[in-house]
Amino acid sequence: MRQVHQEIASWLKPLGLDVRVDAAGNLRGLYPALSPGAPRLLMGSHLDTVPDAGAFDGILGVVLAVALLEGLAPAKLPFAIEVVGFSEEEGVRFGIPFIGSRALVGTLDEALLGCKDSSGVSVHKAIEEFGLNPDEIPRAAMGDDVLAFLEFHIEQGPVLEHLGRPLGVVEAIAGQTRMDVVFTGRANHAGTTPMNLRHDAMAGAAEWIAAVETLAVGTQGLVATVGSVETLPGATNVVAREARLTLDVRHATDPIRAQAVKDLMSQAEQIARRRTLSFHARVRMEQRAVAMDSSLTADIERAIKKTGALPHRMVSGAGHDAMILAEKVPTGMVFLRTPGGISHDPAESVSAEDVAKAIECGLGLLRQLAASPSLHTRTHRA
Numbered sequence: 001m002r003q004v005h006q007e008i009a010s011w012l013k014p015l016g017l018d019v020r021v022d023a024a025g026n027l028r029g030l031y032p033a034l035s036p037g038a039p040r041l042l043m044g045s046h047l048d049t050v051p052d053a054g055a056f057d058g059i060l061g062v063v064l065a066v067a068l069l070e071g072l073a074p075a076k077l078p079f080a081i082e083v084v085g086f087s088e089e090e091g092v093r094f095g096i097p098f099i100g101s102r103a104l105v106g107t108l109d110e111a112l113l114g115c116k117d118s119s120g121v122s123v124h125k126a127i128e129e130f131g132l133n134p135d136e137i138p139r140a141a142m143g144d145d146v147l148a149f150l151e152f153h154i155e156q157g158p159v160l161e162h163l164g165r166p167l168g169v170v171e172a173i174a175g176q177t178r179m180d181v182v183f184t185g186r187a188n189h190a191g192t193t194p195m196n197l198r199h200d201a202m203a204g205a206a207e208w209i210a211a212v213e214t215l216a217v218g219t220q221g222l223v224a225t226v227g228s229v230e231t232l233p234g235a236t237n238v239v240a241r242e243a244r245l246t247l248d249v250r251h252a253t254d255p256i257r258a259q260a261v262k263d264l265m266s267q268a269e270q271i272a273r274r275r276t277l278s279f280h281a282r283v284r285m286e287q288r289a290v291a292m293d294s295s296l297t298a299d300i301e302r303a304i305k306k307t308g309a310l311p312h313r314m315v316s317g318a319g320h321d322a323m324i325l326a327e328k329v330p331t332g333m334v335f336l337r338t339p340g341g342i343s344h345d346p347a348e349s350v351s352a353e354d355v356a357k358a359i360e361c362g363l364g365l366l367r368q369l370a371a372s373p374s375l376h377t378r379t380h381r382a
Contacts, residue, residue, distance in 0.1 A: 001025070001087070001130075004047055008085060011066050015073045017083070023136035024103030025087030025127065027062075031069050033080040040080040041369065042142075042149040042329075043068065046089030046100065046321055054348020058089060060336070061152040064355070068362045077370040079147055086321045093117045093126075095284060101324040103140040113137075148296055148330040150365070151322045152358055154350055158341025165312050166354040167361060169300050170333035173316045173323040175289035176250040177261050181268065183208070184278045187233060187241035198239050202231050204275045205243035211267045212247065215260060222260055223317055224249045247281075252315045254289050290323040296332035299372070303365035304334075307357055334358065 005027050009019040017029035027047065030040070045061025065083045072081075084104070091097030094115045102108040113124040113134060127134045160168050185199035209226045216224035225248045232242040247264065251257035265281060272279035297313075304311035314335065322333045336358050339349045 001047065005085070008062065008066065012069070012083065015069050017069070021132070022103065022140035023127065023132045023134060024100050024108060024140050025130060025132060026100040026103065026140065027083075027085035029083045031073075031081040031083070032076065034076040034078055038079050039145045039147045040082050041147050041366075042082050042084055042325070043151070044082075044084035044086065044321075045151050045153055046086040048086075048088055048090050048092070050090050050092055050344050052346065053344055054342070054346055056154050056348055056350050057156065057343055058086075058153070060154055060350065060355075064152045064358055064362065067359050068366065071359060071363050072366065077366060079370070081366075082146075089321055091285075094123055096123070097285065097319060098321060098324045099123065101321040103137050104142050105324055105328045106138070106141040107324075107327075108137055108140075142325075142328060146329050148293065148332065148369075149322065149325040150296070150362075151320060151331070151333045152362065153320060153322075153333065153335060154343060154348070155335040155338045155341075156318050156343035157338060159314060160312060160335060160337040161339060161341060163312055166309050166337050166351075166357045167304050167307075168312045168314045168335035168337075169297055169304065170292055170316045170322070170335060171297060171313050172252055172289055172291045173318075173320060173326075173333075174250045174252045175254045175257050176248065176285065176287050176319055177257060177283065178285040179247040179249075179261070179281050179283050181205075181208075181245040181247055181281045182279070183243045183245075183268075183272060184280075185241060185275070186239070188239045190237040190239055193239055199276050200239050201243040201277055202240035204271050204277045204279075205229065205245055207271050207275075208264075208268050209245070211271070212264055215263060215267075216249075219251075219256065219260060221253070221315075222249070222251045222256065224260065224264070250317055252289050257289075287319060287323065290326045292322070292326065292332055293330035296330050299368055300332050300334055300361075300365060303361045303368060306364050307360045309357055309361075334361065 012019050012029040017031050019029040043065040046058035062085045086100035088099035096115050116122045124134045183201040183204045185201035212224050216222050228246040230244045231240040268279050301311045322331050336354050
């Protein structure tokens with residue numbers, strides 16, 4: 001990550017940006033406005049990714065922000081532009097996503113800083129080991145001078161490709177619930193324990209996994225995933241004593257998501273009782289659905305149309321830093337078509353033509369916003 005920061009800084013500094021890394025590990029570069037003391041527009045995305053990932057998730061939004069400044073320079077706008085490369089959006093290391101963007105909205109608290117990775121290293125300690133000072137995290141928070149946040153991102157899905165459209169306008173980001181789920185039974189010899197006398201945690205977990213899929217398939221707009229399963233003791237010839245699973249549930253409407261989670265917990269308890277197992281679950285994250293700013297969404301739609309492309313309004317099933325910043329400032333998001341709908345995989349890609357269209361859209365959008373007095377009347381959300 002240090003090398004990534006150095007590389008991107010080497011692109012930004014020749015454009016006249018003051019570049020720094022804040023105490024939460026976010027890379028930040030400020031492109032000045034026409035006049036000192038002017039408000040600022042934030043643009044960017046995240047720099048981290050997932051194991052065995054592709055090359056575009058997150059980082060494309062940072063590179064596009066740099067490209068927009070390259071297309072703009074040396075001209076200045078009535079507002080400054082701050083490029084942000086967020087840290088720890090995915091939540092892979094600590095199980096907590098959006099660490100960098102939480103710092104900008106002031107919600108990276110002591111509880112989150114105390115979360116530990118698989119080696120027992122806390123977020124607080126990791127920040128120190130990176131050479132930053134966790135005590136300075138409050139200084140990373142946005143001030144009242146931020147007008148809005150704009151994020152470009154690959155769609156990570158097949159919708160735009162299916163429609164034959166290069167760019168999409170995100171109207172909302174689906175809410176999501178992440179949970180740890182554990183079925184506990186009794187370990188025993190796989191060869192000598194009759195099937196009717198087993199308390200097989202893995203068998204109970206498998207039945208429940210099928211129930212998760214059935215509920216999601218039968219609920220419009222719902223996605224539910226068991227992404228990780230671990231069994232103990234994990235031996236070929238031993239009936240599993242314990243099965244540990246993760247659950248990820250998402251929907252654009254919070255009550256539907258909440259009801260789905262409730263139904264899945266009820267089914268898990270029923271399965272456990274019938275199989276003489278115990279069951280418990282813990283919520284790791286509860287993120288409400290977040291609407292993007294309606295005025296900024298309309299601005300993005302107009303900018304896409306001016307490129308000659310037909311925009312498509314859509315809901316993002318994936319979480320993004322935009323949903324965190326939307327708690328505080330007007331936020332808009334642009335999706336780029338993802339070939340094959342493949343993401344979080346080395347085969348993830350994007351076409352040069354779509355990137356060029358996104359740059360054209362972004363430059364047009366910046367000009368629209370610079371000429372729009374309404375931008376300066378948009379206020380922070382409580």
